[in-house]
Amino acid sequence: MRILIIGAGKVGSSVAGNLVSESNDITIVDTNKAKIAEIQSNYDLQGIVGDATSPSVLADAGAVDADMIIAVTANDETNLAVTLIAEQLFNVPSRIARVRNDELREYPALLSTSGFRATSVIWPEEAITNYIVQLITYPEALQVIEFSDGDVVLMSVKIVSSSKMCGRPVSALQDELPRVKVQIVSIYRQKYRLDDIDGKTVLEAGDEIFFLTTKACAHAVVKTFRVKTRRSDRVMIVGGGSLGLQLAKALDQVETVSGDAYNVKIIESDLSRCQFLSQNLSSSVLVLHGDMTDESLFVDEGIANTDLFVAVSNDDEDNIMSCLLAKKLGAHRAITLINRTDYIDLVEGTSIDIAFSPTEATLSDLLRHIRQGDVLSAHTLRRGGAEVMEIVAHGSAKNSKVIGRTVDKIAMPQGTAIGCILRTVSGVQEVFMANEVPEVLDGDQVIVFMGNKRQISEVEKLFAPSVGFF
CATH class of the missing domain: 3.40.50.720 (NAD(P)-binding Rossmann-like Domain)
Incomplete structure (x- = not known):
C-alpha cells in the first residue's frame, strides 16, 4: 500500500x-x-x-x-x-x-x-484520556485494552512473589478460576518474551503477563497475580492543560467500582488557567493553584491518602519529579506522561508505577484506521514492541486458511497467537478462549497477539480469503 x-x-x-x-x-x-x-x-x-x-x-x-x-x-x-x-x-x-x-x-x-x-x-487527547481511565478502572494493571465494546479486555500485570500464581504453571490458573474464561497470550521475563508458552510454563515473580478475559472477570484474574488490589477513588491530577481538563471531565462523568463518585483534584500553576478550569469543570472537581512540585501543597491536600497521582503537564521533567515526590510523600500509585521515550527507560526501576508516551496511545488509534482487511481494532503494546489485533475471519473452508479449523490446527506465524474468538449467535455475543480449542467460523472476530510488529502483514494475509471469495 x-x-x-x-x-x-x-x-x-x-x-x-x-x-x-x-x-x-x-x-x-x-x-x-x-x-x-x-x-x-x-x-x-x-x-x-x-x-x-x-x-x-x-x-x-x-x-x-x-x-x-x-x-x-x-x-x-x-x-x-x-x-x-x-x-x-x-x-x-x-x-x-x-x-x-x-x-x-x-x-x-x-x-x-x-x-x-x-x-x-x-483525537489524541481522547485516546490518551481513555488510556488513563482504563488504568484507573483496573488499578493494578500496566496496560488495559478493550475489545468488542468492552466485553473482552486484554491486560498486562506484573506477578508479585506472594501471589497465588507465582511459582506455579500456567495451567494452574484454570484450577484457581475454574469458571472464568481467561487466556494468557504472552509472558515477558526480564524484558524478553518467552517463546512456546504452554500449560507447563512456570510463572515467576516480576514476570509481565498479558492475558485476555471477560470484563466481568478481570478483577478476579488480576487478584491471582497481584494478591490485593486497591481502588483508585481519590485521584490527584497535576497539569491543567487540555489533557488534564479532559481527564478530570472523564472521571467526573463515571463511577468507581463501588458506584461512588471519584474524588478528583487538579493542580495548575497558571492562575488564569485555573479560572478557566473552574468554569469548565463541575463543582465536584477541586481546582488548586500551585506548583506541581510543591511539597507543602501536596501534604496539605492529603497526598498520603491519594490512591492515584497522575502527572500530565507538557514538561517531562516536572512530571517525573512530581511523581517521585508524590510517591515519597505516600501516594499509593503514580502515573506519568512522558514525551521523550528515552526518559521512559530511565524511569523504569524508580518508584513511579507507570510511565507512558502519548504517542503510543495515539498510535493505537491511528493503526485502527490504517490496517488492511476487516481489522476492527489494532493496538500497540510495550511501546511498539508488540501488537494485538481484532480481525474478522471471512470465507469458507475451501478458500480460507482459518475458516473451519480449530485454533490449534491453524498455521499461525511464529511468535503470534490467537487469544480468543468472539461470535454473535442469535444476537448474543459468545466468547471462546483459545484454550477451549474453538473452531473458527465465517464472521468470527478473532483477537491475535503478535510479539513483533513485522508479523502483522503475515497475519493479515493468513486471514484474507483467496481470490474468488468476493
Missing part, C-alpha cells in the same frame, strides 16, 4: 516506523529538513522537504498514486487542509487527520467528507 505521511514529528515518525516494516511504500513530508534526514537514516522510505499544503509538494510526494494520506502535524489547520487537497486534487481514497481542537467536535460536518474531506479523524 502506498502511504503518504504528513508530519515527521513523534507521531509521524512512529507511524512510519510501524508501517515501513510491513512492506508498505512510505513517503513522509515535513518542512523541517533535519527531521526528514533523521527519519530517512532510520527507515527505508522516501522523504520530501516542503509544505504539504502546497499541491506541487503533494504531487512530488506521489499523492496521485497514494492509497492513503495521514496528516499528523502539530497544526490542525495544516492537517485538515491536506485532507481537503488530497481529495479534491488527487482523489486519495483514505484520508486521516489528527485534530486537537476539541471545539471542532461540535461541527462534525466540517470534518467529514462533506467538509474538509477527512475519512477518519484522530
Whole structure:
C-alpha cells in the first residue's frame, strides 16, 4: 500500500516506523529538513522537504498514486487542509487527520467528507484520556485494552512473589478460576518474551503477563497475580492543560467500582488557567493553584491518602519529579506522561508505577484506521514492541486458511497467537478462549497477539480469503 505521511514529528515518525516494516511504500513530508534526514537514516522510505499544503509538494510526494494520506502535524489547520487537497486534487481514497481542537467536535460536518474531506479523524487527547481511565478502572494493571465494546479486555500485570500464581504453571490458573474464561497470550521475563508458552510454563515473580478475559472477570484474574488490589477513588491530577481538563471531565462523568463518585483534584500553576478550569469543570472537581512540585501543597491536600497521582503537564521533567515526590510523600500509585521515550527507560526501576508516551496511545488509534482487511481494532503494546489485533475471519473452508479449523490446527506465524474468538449467535455475543480449542467460523472476530510488529502483514494475509471469495 502506498502511504503518504504528513508530519515527521513523534507521531509521524512512529507511524512510519510501524508501517515501513510491513512492506508498505512510505513517503513522509515535513518542512523541517533535519527531521526528514533523521527519519530517512532510520527507515527505508522516501522523504520530501516542503509544505504539504502546497499541491506541487503533494504531487512530488506521489499523492496521485497514494492509497492513503495521514496528516499528523502539530497544526490542525495544516492537517485538515491536506485532507481537503488530497481529495479534491488527487482523489486519495483514505484520508486521516489528527485534530486537537476539541471545539471542532461540535461541527462534525466540517470534518467529514462533506467538509474538509477527512475519512477518519484522530483525537489524541481522547485516546490518551481513555488510556488513563482504563488504568484507573483496573488499578493494578500496566496496560488495559478493550475489545468488542468492552466485553473482552486484554491486560498486562506484573506477578508479585506472594501471589497465588507465582511459582506455579500456567495451567494452574484454570484450577484457581475454574469458571472464568481467561487466556494468557504472552509472558515477558526480564524484558524478553518467552517463546512456546504452554500449560507447563512456570510463572515467576516480576514476570509481565498479558492475558485476555471477560470484563466481568478481570478483577478476579488480576487478584491471582497481584494478591490485593486497591481502588483508585481519590485521584490527584497535576497539569491543567487540555489533557488534564479532559481527564478530570472523564472521571467526573463515571463511577468507581463501588458506584461512588471519584474524588478528583487538579493542580495548575497558571492562575488564569485555573479560572478557566473552574468554569469548565463541575463543582465536584477541586481546582488548586500551585506548583506541581510543591511539597507543602501536596501534604496539605492529603497526598498520603491519594490512591492515584497522575502527572500530565507538557514538561517531562516536572512530571517525573512530581511523581517521585508524590510517591515519597505516600501516594499509593503514580502515573506519568512522558514525551521523550528515552526518559521512559530511565524511569523504569524508580518508584513511579507507570510511565507512558502519548504517542503510543495515539498510535493505537491511528493503526485502527490504517490496517488492511476487516481489522476492527489494532493496538500497540510495550511501546511498539508488540501488537494485538481484532480481525474478522471471512470465507469458507475451501478458500480460507482459518475458516473451519480449530485454533490449534491453524498455521499461525511464529511468535503470534490467537487469544480468543468472539461470535454473535442469535444476537448474543459468545466468547471462546483459545484454550477451549474453538473452531473458527465465517464472521468470527478473532483477537491475535503478535510479539513483533513485522508479523502483522503475515497475519493479515493468513486471514484474507483467496481470490474468488468476493
